[in-house]
Amino acid sequence: MNTLYRSMLGGRSGLIGLAILAGLLLIVFPLLLEPFRLNMMGKYLSLAFVAIALVMCWGYGGIMSLGQGLFWGLGGYCMAAFLKLEAARNIASEAGTDQIKALSTVGLPDFMDWNQITELPWFWYPFKSFPLTLALMIVVPTVIAYIIGTAMFKRRVGGVYFAIITQALCWAMEILFVTRQGWTGGINGITDLRTLLGWDIRTPSAQSSIYFMTVVGILVCIVLGRWLLNSKFGRLLVAVRDMEDRVRFSGYDVANLKTTVFCIAAAMSAVGGAFFVLNVGFMSPKLVTIEPSIYMVIFCAVGGRMSLIGAVYGTLAVSYGRTFFSEEFPALWYFLMGSVFILVTMVFPDGLAGAATRGVPAAWRWLTRNFREPPPAPATAAVKEAQP
Amino acid sequence: MTAKIALALLLAASAGYSWDEIKGVMIMQGFAGLSLFSIFLLMALGLAIIFGQMKVINMAHGEFLTMGAYTTVFLSWLCESYAPGLLAWYFPVAMILAFFVAGSVGFLVEFAIIRHLYKRPLDTLLATWGLSMILQETFRQIAGARETSATMPEWLMGSLQPFEGVDIPINGIFLLGASLVLTVIVVINLYYTRSGLRVRATVMNRDMAGAVGINTRMTDRMTFALGCGIAGVAGAAFTTVGSISPSAGGLYIVDTFMVVVFGGAGSIIGTILAAFGIAQAQSVLEFFLSGVLAKVAVLLAVVFILMIRPQGLVVAKIRK
Amino acid sequence: MIYPHFALELEELTVSFDGFKAVNGVTLYVSKDELRVIIGPNGAGKTTLLDLICGRTKPTDGKITFMDKTLTRLPEQEIVRAGVVRKFQTPSIYPKLTVFENLEISHPKGRTAFGAIFFRRTSDVVDRIHEVAKEIYLADLLETEAEKLSHGQKQWLEIGMLLMADPQLLLLDEPVAGMSVREREQTAELLRRICKGRSAVVIEHDMKFVRRIADKVTVMHQGKVLAEGPMDDIEKDPRVVEVYLGH
Numbered sequence: 007m008n009t010l011y012r013s014m015l016g017g018r019s020g021l022i023g024l025a026i027l028a029g030l031l032l033i034v035f036p037l038l039l040e041p042f043r044l045n046m047m048g049k050y051l052s053l054a055f056v057a058i059a060l061v062m063c064w065g066y067g068g069i070m071s072l073g074q075g076l077f078w079g080l081g082g083y084c085m086a087a088f089l090k091l092e093a094a095r096n097i098a099s100e101a102g103t104d105q106i107k108a109l110s111t112v113g114l115p116d117f118m119d120w121n122q123i124t125e126l127p128w129f130w131y132p133f134k135s136f137p138l139t140l141a142l143m144i145v146v147p148t149v150i151a152y153i154i155g156t157a158m159f160k161r162r163v164g165g166v167y168f169a170i171i172t173q174a175l176c177w178a179m180e181i182l183f184v185t186r187q188g189w190t191g192g193i194n195g196i197t198d199l200r201t202l203l204g205w206d207i208r209t210p211s212a213q214s215s216i217y218f219m220t221v222v223g224i225l226v227c228i229v230l231g232r233w234l235l236n237s238k239f240g241r242l243l244v245a246v247r248d249m250e251d252r253v254r255f256s257g258y259d260v261a262n263l264k265t266t267v268f269c270i271a272a273a274m275s276a277v278g279g280a281f282f283v284l285n286v287g288f289m290s291p292k293l294v295t296i297e298p299s300i301y302m303v304i305f306c307a308v309g310g311r312m313s314l315i316g317a318v319y320g321t322l323a324v325s326y327g328r329t330f331f332s333e334e335f336p337a338l339w340y341f342l343m344g345s346v347f348i349l350v351t352m353v354f355p356d357g358l359a360g361a362a363t364r365g366v367p368a369a370w371r372w373l374t375r376n377f378r379e380p381p382p383a384p385a386t387a388a389v390k391e392a393q394p
Numbered sequence: 395m396t397a398k399i400a401l402a403l404l405l406a407a408s409a410g411y412s413w414d415e416i417k418g419v420m421i422m423q424g425f426a427g428l429s430l431f432s433i434f435l436l437m438a439l440g441l442a443i444i445f446g447q448m449k450v451i452n453m454a455h456g457e458f459l460t461m462g463a464y465t466t467v468f469l470s471w472l473c474e475s476y477a478p479g480l481l482a483w484y485f486p487v488a489m490i491l492a493f494f495v496a497g498s499v500g501f502l503v504e505f506a507i508i509r510h511l512y513k514r515p516l517d518t519l520l521a522t523w524g525l526s527m528i529l530q531e532t533f534r535q536i537a538g539a540r541e542t543s544a545t546m547p548e549w550l551m552g553s554l555q556p557f558e559g560v561d562i563p564i565n566g567i568f569l570l571g572a573s574l575v576l577t578v579i580v581v582i583n584l585y586y587t588r589s590g591l592r593v594r595a596t597v598m599n600r601d602m603a604g605a606v607g608i609n610t611r612m613t614d615r616m617t618f619a620l621g622c623g624i625a626g627v628a629g630a631a632f633t634t635v636g637s638i639s640p641s642a643g644g645l646y647i648v649d650t651f652m653v654v655v656f657g658g659a660g661s662i663i664g665t666i667l668a669a670f671g672i673a674q675a676q677s678v679l680e681f682f683l684s685g686v687l688a689k690v691a692v693l694l695a696v697v698f699i700l701m702i703r704p705q706g707l708v709v710a711k712i713r714k
Numbered sequence: 715m716i717y718p719h720f721a722l723e724l725e726e727l728t729v730s731f732d733g734f735k736a737v738n739g740v741t742l743y744v745s746k747d748e749l750r751v752i753i754g755p756n757g758a759g760k761t762t763l764l765d766l767i768c769g770r771t772k773p774t775d776g777k778i779t780f781m782d783k784t785l786t787r788l789p790e791q792e793i794v795r796a797g798v799v800r801k802f803q804t805p806s807i808y809p810k811l812t813v814f815e816n817l818e819i820s821h822p823k824g825r826t827a828f829g830a831i832f833f834r835r836t837s838d839v840v841d842r843i844h845e846v847a848k849e850i851y852l853a854d855l856l857e858t859e860a861e862k863l864s865h866g867q868k869q870w871l872e873i874g875m876l877l878m879a880d881p882q883l884l885l886l887d888e889p890v891a892g893m894s895v896r897e898r899e900q901t902a903e904l905l906r907r908i909c910k911g912r913s914a915v916v917i918e919h920d921m922k923f924v925r926r927i928a929d930k931v932t933v934m935h936q937g938k939v940l941a942e943g944p945m946d947d948i949e950k951d952p953r954v955v956e957v958y959l960g961h
Contacts, residue, residue, distance in 0.1 A: 070516045163704045166451055166515050170651045171697055177648055178690045185686050238824050238833035241815055245808045252806045252872075255768060256820045257794035257879060266827035296648065300523055307520060340531035347524020351517040352510050 023315050024228065031221040041210050048217040048285040050325040051224055053078075055278025057305040057317035058227050059271035064303070065311030066235060067267045068247030070169045073176030074275050074302050077147040079294025081276025083183075083190070084143040086289035087133040089199040089207075090115045096201065116198070121188030130189075136203060143280050144273050151272030155265030164250075164264075173296055180295040195290030199283065207284060220281045224318060227274055231314045234270070243267055307350050310359025319358050427677035429566045429635065432573040434669040436628030437650040438657075439573075439580050442665040444621035445654050447584075447597050448614065450508055451519040454526035455650065456643025458500060458622045461529070462492030462629025463544075463638040464537055470544035482547045489572075489630040496626025501619040508618060509611070526644060533640035543637035550634055565634040572631040576624065581662055583620070593617050597660075656696050658706025667707055672696065721746040721913045722883055727766060727776035736762040738937035739776075744883075749905065749914045751924045753948075754934035755957060760917045761803065763934070764885045767915070768800040769793045780883060795825075797882030801889060805868035809861035813852055813871060816860050817843045820875035842878065849908065850874035851900060866897040870904070877908060884914040890923055902926045933957070 035047055056074050064070045091113070098113045114126060132138040154175065158168055183190045191197070199207070206212055234240055245253050246260055254260045283289050292298075301324070309320020324346070331339035354360060437459060444452050466488040473484040503525065511518045550565050584590040595603040596613045604610045629643070636642075653672055657664030672692055679688035700706070722744040729737045737759040744750045752760050765771040767778055769790040778785045785793050808816050821842065824833030847853045850870040855863065860871060869889055876884060889905070890898045898920070905914070905927050918924050924931065924945060931948045933941040935957045941948055948954055 064516075070519070072519075157701045161701050161704045163700065166449075166519070167655055167700070167704070169451075169516065169519060170648075170655055171700065174648055174652055174693050174697060178693045181686045181690050185684065234831060237831050238818065239827065239830035241808075241811060241819055242830050244810055245819055248810060249806050249808050251770075251802070252808065252875075253819070254790045255770075255794060255800050256875065257791050257822060257825055259789075259791050259826070263827050263830070300520075304520060337531060337535060340527045344524040344526075344528035344531070347527065348507060348521045351514075351521040351524075352507065355514075355517065 020232065024225070027228075027315055027318060028221075028225055031224070032218065036214065036217070041213060044217055045213050045285060046329065047322070048213070048220045049282060050322050051217075051220045051318070052278045052282035052285055053302065053305065053325060054224055054318045054321035055227060055281065056275045056302040057309060057321045058224070058231055058314050059274040059278075060303060060306040061309075061311060061314050061317045062231055062235065062243070062274075063267050063271035064306060065313075066240060066243040066247065067264060068243075069164070069264055069268060070303065071172045071268070071271070072169045072296070072299050072303065073172030073174075074271070075294040075296075075299035076172070076176040076179050077151060077272040077275040078279040078282070078302070079179070079183075079289070079291070080147045080150070080279065081143050082279030082283045082289040082294070083196065084133065084139055084146065084276075085280035085283040086196040086199060087130060088136060088139040089202060089283065089287075090196050091130070091133055092202070093198060093200045115191070115196070117191040117194070117196070118188055121192075123188040127189055143276055147272040147276040148269045151269045152265060155268040156261065159261035159264040159268075162261075173299065176294070176299050177296055180291050183291040183294070190291070193291060195288055195292070197288040197290075199287045202284065208287060213285070216281075216284045220285060223277060223281055227277070228314045228318070231274075235314070239263075239266075304347055304350070306357075307355075308346065308357050310357030312356065313359030316357055316359030316362075323358070424674070424677075425562065425566070426680075427674040428570055430677055431670050431673035432566075432569040433632065433635075433646065434649060434653050434673050435573045435577065435666060436569075436631055437625070437646050438653040438665050438669050439576060439662075440621040440624035440628065441650050441654050442657070442660075442662055443580065443584070443593075443624070444618055445651070446660040446662075446665070447593060448512075448617055448621075449515055449597075450512070450618065451515055451522065451651075452508075452621070453519055453522040453647060454503075454529055455522075455622075455625055456645070456647040457526045457529035457533075458496045458625035458643070459629035459632065459646075460533060460638060460640065460643035461496045461499060462626030463633050463642065464533060464629075465492040465495045465626065466630040466633045467537075467542050467544045467638060474545055481545065482549065485547055485550070485630075488544075489627050492626040492630040493623040494626075496629070497619045497623030500622025501615055503622070504615045504618040509614065512614075526647075530640045530644065537640065539640060541637040541639040541642075544633040546634060569631055569635055573628075576627060576631075577662070577666060580624065584662065589616070652693065652696050656700060656706055658708040661706070661708040664706055664708030720744065721748075721781055722767070722915070723777075723779040724763075724767070725777045725779075727763070727778065728774050729762060729766060729771055730774045735937050737766060737773075740934075740937070740939055742932060742939065742942075744913050744915060746913055747909075747911065749909045749916065749927055749929045750932060751916045751918055751928040751930075752932045752934055753918065753921075753924060754940070757936075758934040759937040760934055761887055762937075764800060764887055764915065764917065767793075768798060768885055770800075791825075794879070794881075795822075797879075798885065799876040799879060799881040799883070800885040801869075801872050801876055801887060803887040803891065805865070805872050807860045807868055807871050807875065810859065812857050812859055813847065813863070814843060814856040816871060817846055817874055817878055820878035822879045846874045846877050849877065850904065866893040866901075869893065870901070873904065873908070882912055884909065884912060884916075886914065886916045888917055888919065890918065890920060898923055 036044060056078050060074060094115045095113050132142055184193050242263055246263055250260055305321040305324050306317050308324050310316035331342060350357060441455050444450050469484055469488045469491060473481050507521050511521060550568055552564055592608050592613050596608060596610045600610055653668045654665055657668030676688050676692045679691055720743045724740055724742040727737055727740045728735060754760055766773050769788060780796060780798055783796055821839055824830040847856055850873055852870060890901050902923060928945055931945050932939055933948060933954050940957060941951045941954050
C-alpha cells in the first residue's frame with residue numbers, strides 16, 4: 007500500500023498537487039462556470055490527455071511527436087463512428103413510414119448517402135457494437151503507433167527526423183480523411199451525433215455528466231502516468247533521452263522502450279479524442295492535422311514538459327487564452343501565441359510547473375522574509391511533480 | 395529516373411492506357427513536375443543550408459519565402475505607380491532586394507532567438523513555429539489576407555512552342571532557370587569560397603573552428619541569414635508562377651523538410667535529387683490518382699524509403 | 715575445438731569506411747582471465763576495434779566469436795546479454811539520475827519494457843548496488859546526482875554500471891583518461907580486482923598504467939596488428955619503437 011501511495015500518487019506533495027487539481031476541476035469549475043463554459047472546459051480537457059501523453063513521450067522519453075493529432079483523431083473518429091451509426095439507426099426508426107425520410111438508405115450515415123454509397127463499408131461494421139468500438143478506439147491507434155515506432159526506432163530514426171516524419175504522417179492521414187468523403191464525412195467530418203446507447207448527449211445534464219467523466223479520465227491518466235514514470239521504466243526513459251547509447255550498451259532494446267512509450271502515448275491520446283467527441287458531438291479532420299498537433303506540443307511545453315499535472319494546466323491556459331483572444335482580439339492572438347511559443351522555449355523550458363516549483367517558493371520567501379519561520383507554501387505543491 | 399518511368403509505366407499498364415497516351419502523359423506531367431521541382435528546390439536550398447548544415451529546424455522558413463515574394467509584389471506596385479517605364483526591368487532588382495530583406499530579418503532572428511537554442515533542436519522547432527505565426531500575422535496586417543500577385547514584365551509572359559502540341563510557359567522556364575542558377579551559386583559559395591569553408595568548418599567542429607580563429611558566432615549568424623536570404627530570392631522567383639498570400643510559404647514547409655531529409659541532410663546533391671524525385675513522382679502519380687492521394691502516396695513512399703535509409707539518399711559513411 | 719582456452723576470438727576482422735580501412739584484417743585471441751591492453755598511435759583503429767566487438771559498427775568482413783557464440787551480426791543489446799560490455803572514451807552516464815539509479819538501471823533485471831514497468835527494487839538488487847558501489851569507491855555518494863561527480867568518479871561509475879550485469883568480457887576505452895595520479899592507482903587496483911574470472915580488453919596510452927595492469931599487449935598501427943606479447947618484449951620491438959618515435 008505504501009509503495010502504491012508513493013508510486014501512483016507521488017507521495018505527499020504529489021497527492022496535494024493532485025488534490026488541488028481534482029478540487030479545481032470537480033468542485034470549483036462546476037460551481038463557478040455556466041454550462042456553456044463548463045462544456046468548453048470539457049473540450050479543453052479532452053486535449054489535455056494528449057498533453058499528458060506528451061509529457062511521458064517527449065518530456066521524459068525525448069521523443070517529440072508532431073503527429074499526436076493522428077492518434078487523438080483516430081480515437082475520436084472511432085467514437086464518432088459508433089455514435090453516427092446509432093444516430094442513423096434512430097433516424098431510420100423515427101422515419102418509419104415517412105416516405106421522404108425513408109428514401110435514404112436505412113441505417114446509413116447521412117454523409118454516405120450524399121456520396122452515393124449504398125452499403126456500409128466493411129470497416130464500419132465493428133462500430134455497431136459499443137464494446138468493439140471501445141476496444142478499437144484503443145487498439146487501432148496503438149497498433150499504428152507500434153508500426154510507426156518499430157519501423158522508425160529500429161532504424162534509429164529519432165529526434166528531429168522523427169518529429170518531421172510524424173508530422174508528414176499526420177498530414178497524410180488528414181488528406182485521406184478529407185478525400186474519402188463517403189467513408190469519413192470528408193472535410194466536414196462526422197457531425198450531428200446525438201445519443202450514446204440511447205442517452206441523449208446533447209442535454210445540459212448529459213453534458214455536465216460527460217464533463218465529470220472527462221475529469222475522472224484525466225485524473226486516472228495522471229495516476230497511471232505517475233505509476234509508469236516512477237517505475238524503472240520512467241528512469242529508463244530519462245536515460246534513453248539523455249544517453250541513448252549507454253542504455254543500448256547496458257543490454258536494453260532501446261527501440262522497444264521507445265515504441266512502448268509511444269504506444270502508451272498514442273492510446274492515451276486516443277482516449278482524449280473519444281472524450282472530445284462526447285463533449286462536442288462531432289469530429290472533423292481540421293482538428294487532427296499539423297497545426298493542432300503542434301498546439302498539443304505547446305500545451306505540454308507551457309505546462310512544463312516534465313510535469314503531468316502541469317500539462318493539464320498548460321492545456322487549459324493556452325486553450326482558454328486562444329478562445330478568449332480569438333473572440334476579443336483575433337489579430338493579437340497570433341502575436342501573443344507566437345511569443346508564447348518563443349518565450350516558453352527560450353526562457354521557461356520548464357513551463358508553468360517550473361515557475362511554480364521555483365518561482366512561487368522564491369516569491370514566498372521574499373514576501374515572508376521578515377518572519378522567522380516561513381510556513382510551507384501550499385501553492386508550490388500545486389503543480390509540483392514527484393520526480394522519480 | 396528510370397525507376398520512376400518504370401513505376402509510371404507499371405501503373406499505366408495496369409490501368410490499361412495505350413503507349414501513345416502514356417507518352418503524352420509523361421511529357422505533360424514531366425513539365426508539371428519540373429515546375430514543382432523548381433519550387434521544391436528553391437525552398438529546399440535555403441533549408442539545406444540552415445537545417446542540413448546548421449541542424450536548425452526553421453519552421454518559419456516558408457515565411458521568409460513569403461517575405462521575398464511580398465518584397466517583389468511591393469516593388470512591382472511601386473514601379474507601376476511611380477515609374478511605369480521601369481516595369482520591364484524591376485524584377486532583377488526585386489530578387490536582389492528580396493535577398494537582403496529576408497537575409498537581414500534572418501540575421502536578426504538568429505541573434506534574437508536561434509543562437510540560444512543550438513543545443514536544443516526540438517525546441518528550435520517550437521520557437522520558429524511561433525515565429526512563423528508572428529510573421530504570418532504581420533503579413534496579414536500589412537498586406538491584407540487576400541491573395542495578391544506582382545505585375546509581370548512583358549518578357550516573362552507567353553509561352554514557347556518547340557514543336558506541335560507542346561506549350562512551355564516562359565515563366566516556368568524562368569523559374570527552372572532561377573532555381574538552377576541559385577543552386578550553382580549556393581554550391582559555389584559553400585564549397586569553393588573561404589566563407590563557405592568557414593561555414594563547413596564550424597559545422598563539423600565548432601570548438602576547433604573557434605580555436606583556429608573563425609568567429610563561429612558570426613559564421614552561424616551569416617549562414618542563417620544566407621539561408622533566409624535564399625528563401626527570399628526563392629519567394630521573388632515564386633511570384634512569376636503564382637499569387638501570394640500570408641500563409642503561402644507555410645504550405646510548402648512539410649514538403650520542403652521531407653525533401654531535405656530525404657536527400658540526406660547536409661548534401662546539396664541529395665537535396666536536388668530528392669526535390670526532383672519527389673516532384674516528378676508526385677506529378678506522374680497525380681495523373682493516375684487524384685492530386686491529394688498522389689501526395690499521400692509520395693509522403694508514405696518517402697517515409698518508407700527513409701526507414702530503409704535513415705540518413706537519406708546521399709550520405710557519407712563515417713565513424714560515428 | 716582448436717583453441718578451447720580462448721574467450722574472445724577475432725578473425726580477419728575488417729571494416730571499411732568509403733574505401734578507408736580503419737580496421738584491416740585483425741586477428742586477435744583473448745583468453746579467459748586475461749587482461750589485454752591495446753596500444754597504438756592515434757588513428758590506429760583501436761576504438762573502431764572495440765566498436766566492432768560491441769556491435770556499434772558492423773564489420774565489412776571477418777568474424778567475432780565470444781565463448782563459442784558468434785557476435786558478428788548480433789544487435790548491440792544481444793551482445794551485452796552475451797556478457798560483453800563496453801565503456802566509452804568520454805564517461806557516458808545518466809547525468810540527471812543519482813548514482814544509485816545509474817547502477818539500478820544497469821541491473822540486468824527488468825530489461826524489457828514491461829519488465830521495467832513491473833520491476834521491483836528488491837533486496838538482492840539493492841544489495842548488489844551497494845556491493846558494486848563499494849567496489850568503485852562511490853559507496854558514500856549513492857544519492858548524489860551523477861552530473862555532480864568529479865571526472866574520475868564518473869569513469870568509475872561507468873565501470874560500476876558495467877559490473878552490475880556481471881559481465882564476462884569488459885571493453886574499456888581509456889579508463890584513466892583525465893584522472894589524477896592517485897585515481898590512476900586506484901583504478902589500476904580496481905581493474906586488477908574486477909578482471910578476476912573475466913576477460914578484458916583495454917585501450918590505454920599511459921604506459922606506466924599499461925605496465926601495471928596488462929597481461930599481454932597488442933600494438934595496432936594503421937588498422938593492423940603490428941606486434942603482440944608481454945609489455946617487456948613490446949617495448950624492445952624495433953617496429954613498435956619506429957611507429958611511436960619514427961616518421
